[in-house]
Amino acid sequence: MIQAHSSRADLxxxxxxxxxxxxxxxxxxxxxxSPLYGQVGPSFVPYLVxxxxxxxxxxxxxxxxxxxxxxxxxxMQDPQPTNWKALGLLFAGLLANLAxxxxxxxxxxxxxxxxxxxxxxxxxxxxxDLLVGAVVCLAAFMMFDRLLGVNIGAGILEGVL
Amino acid sequence: xxxxxxxxxxxxxxxxxxxxxxxxxxxxLGTAVGxxxxxxxxxxxxxxxxxxxxxxxxGAFILFCGxxxxxxxxxxxxxxxxxxxxxxxxxxxxLEGAKMARSGRAGPALATSAIGSxxxxxxxxxxxxxxxxxxxxxxxxxxxxxxxCLMVLCFVTVSAVxxxxxxxxxxxxxxxxxxxLVGIDLQSGQPRLTFGVPEVLDGVNVVLxxxxxxxxxxxxxxxxxxxxxxxxxxxVGSIMLSKADWKRSFWPWIRGAxxxxxxxxxxxxxxxxxTMLSYYAERKLVKPEFAQEFGTTGAIEGVAGPEAxxxxxxxxxxxxxxxxxxxxxxxxxxxxxxxQSYGIQPGPMLFVQQADLVWTLxxxxxxxxxxxxxxxxxxVGLWVQILKVPTPQLYAGxxxxxxxxxxxxxxxxxxxxxxxxxxxxxMFMRRFDFPTAPVVIGMILGPMAEQNMRQAxxxxxGDWTTFLTRPISATLLAIALLxxxxxxxxxxxxRRREAVRPAA
Numbered sequence: 001m002i003q004a005h006s007s008r009a010d011l012x013x014x015x016x017x018x019x020x021x022x023x024x025x026x027x028x029x030x031x032x033x034s035p036l037y038g039q040v041g042p043s044f045v046p047y048l049v050x051x052x053x054x055x056x057x058x059x060x061x062x063x064x065x066x067x068x069x070x071x072x073x074x075x076m077q078d079p080q081p082t083n084w085k086a087l088g089l090l091f092a093g094l095l096a097n098l099a100x101x102x103x104x105x106x107x108x109x110x111x112x113x114x115x116x117x118x119x120x121x122x123x124x125x126x127x128x129d130l131l132v133g134a135v136v137c138l139a140a141f142m143m144f145d146r147l148l149g150v151n152i153g154a155g156i157l158e159g160v161l
Numbered sequence: 162x163x164x165x166x167x168x169x170x171x172x173x174x175x176x177x178x179x180x181x182x183x184x185x186x187x188x189x190l191g192t193a194v195g196x197x198x199x200x201x202x203x204x205x206x207x208x209x210x211x212x213x214x215x216x217x218x219x220g221a222f223i224l225f226c227g228x229x230x231x232x233x234x235x236x237x238x239x240x241x242x243x244x245x246x247x248x249x250x251x252x253x254x255x256l257e258g259a260k261m262a263r264s265g266r267a268g269p270a271l272a273t274s275a276i277g278s279x280x281x282x283x284x285x286x287x288x289x290x291x292x293x294x295x296x297x298x299x300x301x302x303x304x305x306x307x308x309x310c311l312m313v314l315c316f317v318t319v320s321a322v323x324x325x326x327x328x329x330x331x332x333x334x335x336x337x338x339x340x341x342l343v344g345i346d347l348q349s350g351q352p353r354l355t356f357g358v359p360e361v362l363d364g365v366n367v368v369l370x371x372x373x374x375x376x377x378x379x380x381x382x383x384x385x386x387x388x389x390x391x392x393x394x395x396x397v398g399s400i401m402l403s404k405a406d407w408k409r410s411f412w413p414w415i416r417g418a419x420x421x422x423x424x425x426x427x428x429x430x431x432x433x434x435x436t437m438l439s440y441y442a443e444r445k446l447v448k449p450e451f452a453q454e455f456g457t458t459g460a461i462e463g464v465a466g467p468e469a470x471x472x473x474x475x476x477x478x479x480x481x482x483x484x485x486x487x488x489x490x491x492x493x494x495x496x497x498x499x500x501q502s503y504g505i506q507p508g509p510m511l512f513v514q515q516a517d518l519v520w521t522l523x524x525x526x527x528x529x530x531x532x533x534x535x536x537x538x539x540x541v542g543l544w545v546q547i548l549k550v551p552t553p554q555l556y557a558g559x560x561x562x563x564x565x566x567x568x569x570x571x572x573x574x575x576x577x578x579x580x581x582x583x584x585x586x587x588m589f590m591r592r593f594d595f596p597t598a599p600v601v602i603g604m605i606l607g608p609m610a611e612q613n614m615r616q617a618x619x620x621x622x623g624d625w626t627t628f629l630t631r632p633i634s635a636t637l638l639a640i641a642l643l644x645x646x647x648x649x650x651x652x653x654x655x656r657r658r659e660a661v662r663p664a665a
Contacts, residue, residue: 009593010593013589013593016589017332020336020339024339024354027353027354027355027356028353028354031346031351031352031353032351032352040614040615040618041349042346042348042349042351042353043353045342045611045614046342046353046354049335049338049339049342052331052335052338053332053335053336053339056328056331056332056335057332059328060328060329060332063328069325069326069329069593069594070593070594072325073325073594076592079386080386080387080388081386082385082386083384083385083386083387083388086384086385086387087381087384087385090380090381090384093560094377094560094581097564097577098574098577098578098581101564101568101574101577102574106564106565106568109564110561110564110565113557113560113561113564114557114558114560114561115557117380117553117556117557117560118553118554118556118557119553120384120387120553120556121383121384121387121389121552121553121556121557122387122389122552122553123551123553123554123557129553129554129557132554133557133561136557136558136561137561140561140562140565141565144211144565144566144569148209148211148212148215148569149211149214149215150211150565150569151569151572152565152568152569152572153568153572
């Protein structure tokens with residue numbers, strides 16, 4: 001029973017690889033023909049990689065149908081149940097960052113993300129995380145924006161920082 | 162003798178105030194990221210790539226190599242005190258090292274791994290000094306056809322030979338090759354694999370991919386089955402090695418270095434294989450009176466050997482990177498992209514055109530080794546403090562740096578969406594045991610391989626047999642084929658024999 005289940009998961013992985021192969025094949029087909037003369041056109045290697053990907057996807061699917069490989073992995077011997085709370089909070093953090101960063105700037109968006117990610121991994125001290133997060137994000141901002149010379153949008157803190 | 166003179170010149174440059182500063186900073190950062198589980202040298206160097214716009218190539222590479230070497234030192238500390246490997250090269254160290262720590266011998270375990278790392282790192286760096294120029298002489302004779310075949314061999318060894326399964330390794334490689342194809346083809350000016358998204362016409366950024374794979378993917382995977390709880394850090398105690406410890410460690414150090422360096426030099430890369438071999442060798446060769454310590458109270462030989470092996474292998478990886486421009490580990494691949502951002506083409510011409518840079522770099526590797534043994538032994542208490550950073554703060558912090566490193570590329574949310582997408586793929590890659598290093602290697606080496614292939618075909622006027630009629634390229638392709646199908650064939654022949662025997 002367990003074996004059958006894990007092979008279904010492996011079949012999903014194989015199917016995903018097949019899907020990537022199909023995507024690559026489609027993208028190789030839409031490469032415009034080069035007007036320049038060349039021994040090997042720009043679409044040759046994309047086709048090659050697409051075919052390789054498709055072959056590997058087929059290989060993985062065959063392997064999955066024969067029982068899969070997940071049950072041989074040490075980490076999957078006695079796996080913990082999926083921690084939906086942790087995953088949920090983590091994704092909430094990533095999405096919050098995505099939504100806020102252009103508008104409020106890196107420091108604020110990343111601080112919100114910091115608090116949510118820390119909560120995902122079980123931290124319960126909201127206020128402390130907020131403070132530590134703000135300090136870490138400000139330090140990261142200073143390091144990249146000032147020291148490394150990378151332009152990072154400061155958002156509404158522009159002018160203050 | 163030439164190497165020796167060049168090296169002396171290199172030391173003169175490396176001992177300058179600024180270069181020593183870069184080396185210290187690199188060693189410090191490297192040890193820190195080595196100690197911290199969840200981040201490694203590849204991620205750190207990727208995040209620091211913007212530095213290439215600010216400082217000279219020499220300074221940046223001294224920094225990067227310091228990080229690379231330092232992570233090898235720091236990884237062992239985590240393995241020993243926490244029983245969680247800080248780096249993939251220290252997985253084996255955790256076996257005996259953590260057992261020694263539990264029986265109150267954490268100090269000697271840390272000492273033998275730091276001193277072993279120093280000895281092996283020095284032997285490995287000597288190897289670079291004297292073997293590097295030798296390889297360069299031959300490499301200068303290689304044309305595009307040979308280079309292409311060498312890269313094919315590299316692809317096969319990093320993805321199919323190492324790791325759990327050739328099928329999954331090659332899939333990771335193909336994914337990397339796909340990412341490398343995204344953007345405008347340099348020869349024809351045509352957009353490829355862009356899905357009509359204008360933001361990716363310049364290609365997918367290597368920082369984004371490395372951060373997605375190593376930081377976001379790792380964090381997501383950990384959260385997936387996260388169980389709250391505190392990890393127990395073993396106390397360090399005295400780090401002095403007794404006379405018996407020295408005696409028991411010495412030959413494992415030397416043997417580990419001897420195993421590790423050639424493995425690093427070969428385009429198979431990686432530190433897992435030599436550390437494993439060293440562990441089994443020491444287990445076999447241990448004096449009978451200490452044999453029962455293996456797997457029970459922890460044998461010092463089982464720490465000394467693998468730790469020496471992983472540092473020597475790390476040094477070895479720099480040989481194909483500097484002499485041929487072939488990266489055989491994720492970290493080396495990212496360093497290669499740093500060379501490209503300086504407009505320097507790594508490969509045999511590097512030793513000719515950038516001799517100062519190369520020899521200063523090699524000299525600073527010797528210096529870094531000395532710094533690292535000092536940083537890691539007397540200052541071990543500092544790294545224990547770093548280990549105490551709680552998991553929530555650690556991963557929240559890692560994601561802050563992942564975000565800024567990616568957002569900094571072009572202040573575009575599209576990059577962040579791509580980052581998270583690659584992170585989710587990486588999470589499933591971890592779950593289904595697909596290796597991540599071949600993705601980075603394929604992404605960086607793929608476009609170079611394509612360029613060489615096209616050049617070779619232009620030279621041969623479209624004749625594909627050029628890859629088979631030139632002796633060196635044909636040999637390289639034959640080795641690649643053998644590495645790919647050899648193990649399968651071997652297993653098949655073995656099964657046939659077994660099937661035949663009972664019948665006879």
